Amino acid sequence: MSEPVWKREAGWNEPGWKEPEPRLTGIVLPSFEDPAAAEDLDEFERDRRARTAAEDLDELERDRRARTAAEDLDELGRDRRARTAADELAGLPVPVVPAGPPPAWPPAAAEQEWAPEPAPVAAAPRREFPRFIHGEFVLPADDATQAETATLAPPAPSGGFDPLTAPVDVLEANTHAPAAPEGLRNALPSWGMPAAPPPSPPAAERWERTPTLDIPDEPAEPVAVEPAPAPPAPPPQAVSMPPVSMPVETVAEPTWEPVVEPAAARTAPIPAGEEPTAPVPVVPAAATAPQPVVPAAATAPQPVVPPTATAPQPVVAAEAATAPAARKGPWDGTPHPAFPDATARTFRILPIAADLLPLEISETRHVRRVRRLVISGVVLVAALVVGWYGVTVHEHTLAGDDRQSILDTSQDLTRQRHKQYDELTRVQADSGKIDERLKKVLDYDLSWSKMLASLRTTAAAKNVTLSGITASLNQESLAGQNQGDIIGTVTLTGKAPTKAGVAAYVDALTGVSGVTNPFPSDATQENDGVSFTIRVDITRAALGGRFTSAAPSASPTGSK
Amino acid sequence: MRHDRLWLLGGAFFALVVVAFGFLFFIRPEQQDTDTIRSDAADAQLKVDQQRRELATLAKQHEHIEEFKAALAKDQAALPDADRASDFLRELQSAGELTGVTVSGVSVGSAVDLKALVGFEVYALPVSLTVAGPTGKLNPFLDQLQVAQPRAVLISSINVAPTSTGSDRSNVTINLQAFYAPLS
Numbered sequence: 001m002s003e004p005v006w007k008r009e010a011g012w013n014e015p016g017w018k019e020p021e022p023r024l025t026g027i028v029l030p031s032f033e034d035p036a037a038a039e040d041l042d043e044f045e046r047d048r049r050a051r052t053a054a055e056d057l058d059e060l061e062r063d064r065r066a067r068t069a070a071e072d073l074d075e076l077g078r079d080r081r082a083r084t085a086a087d088e089l090a091g092l093p094v095p096v097v098p099a100g101p102p103p104a105w106p107p108a109a110a111e112q113e114w115a116p117e118p119a120p121v122a123a124a125p126r127r128e129f130p131r132f133i134h135g136e137f138v139l140p141a142d143d144a145t146q147a148e149t150a151t152l153a154p155p156a157p158s159g160g161f162d163p164l165t166a167p168v169d170v171l172e173a174n175t176h177a178p179a180a181p182e183g184l185r186n187a188l189p190s191w192g193m194p195a196a197p198p199p200s201p202p203a204a205e206r207w208e209r210t211p212t213l214d215i216p217d218e219p220a221e222p223v224a225v226e227p228a229p230a231p232p233a234p235p236p237q238a239v240s241m242p243p244v245s246m247p248v249e250t251v252a253e254p255t256w257e258p259v260v261e262p263a264a265a266r267t268a269p270i271p272a273g274e275e276p277t278a279p280v281p282v283v284p285a286a287a288t289a290p291q292p293v294v295p296a297a298a299t300a301p302q303p304v305v306p307p308t309a310t311a312p313q314p315v316v317a318a319e320a321a322t323a324p325a326a327r328k329g330p331w332d333g334t335p336h337p338a339f340p341d342a343t344a345r346t347f348r349i350l351p352i353a354a355d356l357l358p359l360e361i362s363e364t365r366h367v368r369r370v371r372r373l374v375i376s377g378v379v380l381v382a383a384l385v386v387g388w389y390g391v392t393v394h395e396h397t398l399a400g401d402d403r404q405s406i407l408d409t410s411q412d413l414t415r416q417r418h419k420q421y422d423e424l425t426r427v428q429a430d431s432g433k434i435d436e437r438l439k440k441v442l443d444y445d446l447s448w449s450k451m452l453a454s455l456r457t458t459a460a461a462k463n464v465t466l467s468g469i470t471a472s473l474n475q476e477s478l479a480g481q482n483q484g485d486i487i488g489t490v491t492l493t494g495k496a497p498t499k500a501g502v503a504a505y506v507d508a509l510t511g512v513s514g515v516t517n518p519f520p521s522d523a524t525q526e527n528d529g530v531s532f533t534i535r536v537d538i539t540r541a542a543l544g545g546r547f548t549s550a551a552p553s554a555s556p557t558g559s560k
Numbered sequence: 561m562r563h564d565r566l567w568l569l570g571g572a573f574f575a576l577v578v579v580a581f582g583f584l585f586f587i588r589p590e591q592q593d594t595d596t597i598r599s600d601a602a603d604a605q606l607k608v609d610q611q612r613r614e615l616a617t618l619a620k621q622h623e624h625i626e627e628f629k630a631a632l633a634k635d636q637a638a639l640p641d642a643d644r645a646s647d648f649l650r651e652l653q654s655a656g657e658l659t660g661v662t663v664s665g666v667s668v669g670s671a672v673d674l675k676a677l678v679g680f681e682v683y684a685l686p687v688s689l690t691v692a693g694p695t696g697k698l699n700p701f702l703d704q705l706q707v708a709q710p711r712a713v714l715i716s717s718i719n720v721a722p723t724s725t726g727s728d729r730s731n732v733t734i735n736l737q738a739f740y741a742p743l744s
Contacts (some may be wrong), residue, residue, distance in 0.1 A: 363563075370564035374571030381575040385582035392590040399594045403601035406608055413611040421618040427628045428621075430743070434635035438712055440678045441639075441739050445714050447706065449699035452720070467725075472717035472735075480677050546707050547638065 438547040444477045444487055445545030446514070446538070454512045455492060462505040464532075466494040471538065488538035490515060495529040502532040509534065514542025637710035641742045643671060643685055648711050648738050652689065655704035661693030661732075671740075682741040687713070689734040692723070698732050705736070713738050 339346065417425070452469060459466045471490040476482035492509075496502040502523045509518035515536040522533035621628070640647075645668050656663040669686035691701060698720060705713055719733040 367563045367567070370567050374567045378571050378575050378578065382578050382582075385579055385587075389582060389586045389590070392587050392594070396590050396594040396597070399597040399601065403597050403604060406601050406604040410604055410608045410611060413608060413615060417611070417615055417618065421615075421622055424618060424622050424625050424628060427625065427632045431628065431632040431635050433743070434632070434639050434741075437678075437680060437682055437741050438635070438639050438739075440680070441674065441682055441684070441737075442712060442714050445706070447703075448715050448718055449702040449706075452702075452718070453699055467722050469718070469720040471719075478714075478716060547712060 435547065440480075442545050442547050443480060444473055444482070444543060445548055446487075446542045447544060451490070451514055451538070451542055454514070455490070455509070458508045458512055459492075459494060459505055462496070462508050463501055464494055464496045464505040466492055468493040473538070485539050486516075486537045487540060487543070490536045490538060492534045492536070493532070495526070495531050496523075497529050499523050499525070499530050502530055502534075505532075506534055509536055512536075514539060634710065638712040639682075640711075640740045643683070643738075643740050644711070645685065645738075648685075648687070651709045651711055652705075655701060655709055656691065656693075658708075659693075659701040659704050660697045661691045661701045663689060663691050665690035668738075672737075674739075680741070682739055684714075685738040685740070687736050687738055689732075689736065691732040691734065693729065693732075695720070695722070695728055695730040698730060701732075702734075705734070711738055 448471065451471065455469065456466055469490065469492055471488060473488040474482065474486070476484075477487040496505060502520055506518045506520045509515060516539050517535075517537040519535045520532055521535050522531075524531045648668075649666055652663050652666055665688070667688040669688075671683040671685050674682050674684050691698070693701070702715070702718075706715065713736040715734055715736045717735045720730050721732075723729045723731055
């Protein structure tokens with residue numbers, strides 16, 4: 001076992017050396033080292049060692065006390081409680097009584113985490129301290145809870161001597177100190193086991209530590225134990241334990257947590273007339289209470305079978321029976337040797353913080369974040385551009401598909417046309433081609449019958465007789481190169497009664513359609529009249545044939 | 561300038577470069593091609609619509625295909641692919657008989673290629689007719705030549721002269737052209 005740090009300092013074992021006064025100079029993490037030397041032990045450690053030494057009592061004494069405690073128990077359940085009480089008697093007194101506000105070091109969470117077994121159901125209330133939980137200042141339990149705890153607390157000792165707060169030397173010196181409350185019997189020193197039954201307790205049930213539980217009336221397992229060799233348990237002397245003046249917090253948690261004893265308690269005088277006469281109040285109110293108090297271990301998930309009378313153990317309750325098996329550590333309430341007076345306030349985490357990170361590192365991290373952000377943004381933009389290009393390509397593909405679909409449709413229609421209407425189209429094409437050619441070559445076709453009939457009709461109207469008609473198209477027209485309106489000439493010969501008749505006929509020819517420019521070139525008076533020759537020009541108005549107009553003109557005097 | 565601002569400005573510039581490069585070299589050409597394709601598709605769609613209309617018209621015309629065939633045959637008779645001089649003579653004879661005149665003489669000259677004049681391959685047969693008959697039946701004969709007979713002719717000149725003084729009969733000399741065009 002290693003020595004404490006302060007012992008390893010130079011000059012600690014010199015004659016003039018004095019143990020430094022323990023005081024807090026800062027927050028120091030607790031060490032799990034156990035002090036080696038006896039002088040290093042604090043009061044709590046001495047108490048623990050005293051209990052360990054008390055276990056070396058001879059079995060005869062324990063058996064005797066156990067039999068005495070189990071005398072009045074008729075039923076098996078009472079025998080079991082008697083044995084439990086005997087075991088409690090066998091448990092040697094603890095030289096230190098936990099008193100004062102128990103510190104919360106180690107923290108409650110760690111304590112629960114490292115607890116060797118589940119906490120008893122009827123655990124007494126603990127004193128709470130203001131704590132910082134997640135940065136918030138949490139106040140202790142409300143006043144109502146405290147008031148309730150206060151009502152359950154045992155009465156204060158009348159003589160001013162408080163065994164719970166008295167130092168060990170005072171307790172050892174004053175063996176007639178009043179008995180400790182039942183809940184703290186396991187913490188009582190050796191003087192706490194009186195032989196004579198104390199007076200009946202005024203309100204034993206009221207300040208019972210653990211709440212009473214309904215135990216089913218099936219004493220199968222516990223009853224199976226042979227209670228025969230065990231002597232009858234003593235009367236419920238513990239019920240008559242005098243009231244002890246004890247702080248509520250102290251009553252609540254009789255664990256091995258560090259004790260901060262007030263100075264006044266250490267010097268409190270022991271009441272003379274109220275010495276603890278009931279050494280082992282094994283089963284308080286067992287005879288009178290309708291529902292006996294069950295030790296805490298009885299409510300554990302796996303109830304511990306009470307030991308037989310031949311091997312009684314102290315009643316430090318079930319927690320005391322199982323606790324020694326677990327590893328002891330600071331989380332069990334043992335204060336750090338260097339800070340025996342440390343409290344929860346000492347180990348609290350201050351709600352302050354400071355960012356001591358170097359500026360260079362912060363800036364480097366910021367730049368790194370910005371770089372990641374920028375790169376991500378650029379990649380995102382590139383992805384968007386790629387997506388845009390993909391959309392464009394998709395549209396291009398769709399447009400190409402549409403065009404191809406339309407072209408395919410056109411080809412299908414063309415194919416259908418050739419398949420179904422090829423003959424019709426060929427007939428129409430040939431017919432149209434021939435019509436076009438005929439129209440071209442017959443461009444200067446005219447209805448000669450119509451023209452001749454008009455000339456004759458006009459001559460007859462003027463009493464003129466036509467004997468010869470000579471008409472022809474000019475060469476330009478036949479070549480298709482005539483640009484003028486005159487396409488041919490007509491020469492008319494005949495006889496008229498007078499020259500005036502010839503002139504009248506010439507004048508009348510101006511009104512004939514298709515001819516123009518009538519010109520009497522010759523008029524000769526003969527015996528039977530005037531023979532004349534008139535020349536007129538044929539105009540485009542006379543054109544019109546079968547293939548050059550929709551309705552080719554026909555002679556009004558035709559045979560048709 | 562701080563490194564973070566440099567990264568921000570550089571990233572923004574690089575993003576702009578990426579966008580511009582992608583738009584100018586990849587996206588814009590693709591869009592132009594897409595526009596061209598869409599224009600072609602619109603034209604093709606118009607063509608398809610026209611084809612559909614034509615098919616509908618053809619469907620209706622197909623019901624009268626025999627009439628179209630008759631018209632083609634008539635056209636082919638008007639402008640045969642060969643001279644068909646013999647057929648033409650028979651037609652003249654028939655026309656004279658139908659109209660009551662006498663076609664006394666027919667002279668057919670050699671074919672004249674009119675391609676230089678009309679622009680396509682066509683030949684003209686110069687024909688000279690001598691017809692004698694009553695003057696009142698000359699016009700029906702002319703109508704028979706120009707309208708009724710199948711062969712298309714172009715009368716270039718007519719000379720009507722009475723056979724004798726005071727007679728009702730006339731001798732008509734007609735110069736005309738009969739055409740034929742081989743189908744190519």
